[in-house]
Amino acid sequence: MQYIVIYLHGFLSSPQSHKAMQTLEFVKSHYPQLTLEIPSLGNYPKQAAATIEQIIAKYPDKKLRFIGSSLGGFLATSMCEKYAGKAVLINPAVRPFELLEGFLGEHVNPYTKETFLLEQKHIAELKALDTPLENINSQYWLLLQTADETLDYRQAEHKYQGHKMEIEQGGDHSFQNFERFLPDIFRFLLQD
Template sequence: MRIIYIHGLDSTANSVKGVLLQKYCNTHHAGIEVIRPDLNESPDKVFARLCELVQQAKEADDKVVVMGSSLGGYFASLVSNETSCPTVLLNPSTKPHISLQRFVDDQVIDSIACDDGADTVIYQTTGGWAMTLKDLDWFSAHKLQQITHPEKLFVVIKQGDELLDPKVAADFYQSQAVEVALQAGGDHRMTDFERQLPMIMEHLLSLA
């Protein structure tokens, strides 16, 4: 079995939760391979790469589950809709076309060349993704409007999330008949993730 862990904005393949997940599986679920791709590139490439990783697992007759945090939760939802793979979400972003607009009003960082002319860089992530205005256009064109396989999703949302409105995410997934664990307190980074792992893995394995 494979778990593809999708990190969030300003993170990398070595994200805290991704590493903790791998250590937990190494100790308690030796038969599970945790794949932690670095996804600091344009959203179209991220989506294509994730779908390819899921397809590779299916072609190998291997069970695969996607787990995504924050912006990674948005991508995980899209991938689940596209591939029907089981999915676990952690404080997921549901409207990046809106939440990432916060970078537009900041000072423009740079201008880069692309296939159809120049593009404007509005934010540089710590992992190296130069987010551009065209990236925001991609998010706008790929709004998360429905969940195709709600029975295959499990969502953990912290009511103390200080970055994303937890009510927005909870309302969306509950309206789609997805099981949501809405937990009091906490924060966006889900700093109690290690303590949550037994519960999360129980749900993940039931989905798989």
């Protein structure tokens, strides 16, 4: 198949997250020939971006497609703008460098149990990855829930205006009942 789909998890998450596993199971059942990558993104922005770039480099002849959740949505946007891709963004972080200012210090990833220290230099790495939407060949579909307790959905609504959006009242940051969108997500991603 001509596509590569890369699922990007959020901050303090992993490829074992609920949405990542739902996506993997859906692809196994409905698109067994599709190349799906669900990388374990490092805890630091520059490290996470390098991991994504390494995956992209492995597939020079495939069309890039992304599913990004929260901070993964921010990273997916950065890559889409750089490489002219298509992405579905689930409650994406728009200005994570502001949000994570309040998270400086030591953290433990609940999935990997890895301890890491978030410092000011990592905020600067995030700012360096912030990308305006200027690539006319990039396409986005946003899935937003208004009761997201972590991010203000209106930031994404504003940044991605003009792109396809599904804004649901209520919900939460995890995007409740995500799996019901999987058939439409892949129909969107796997068309030109």
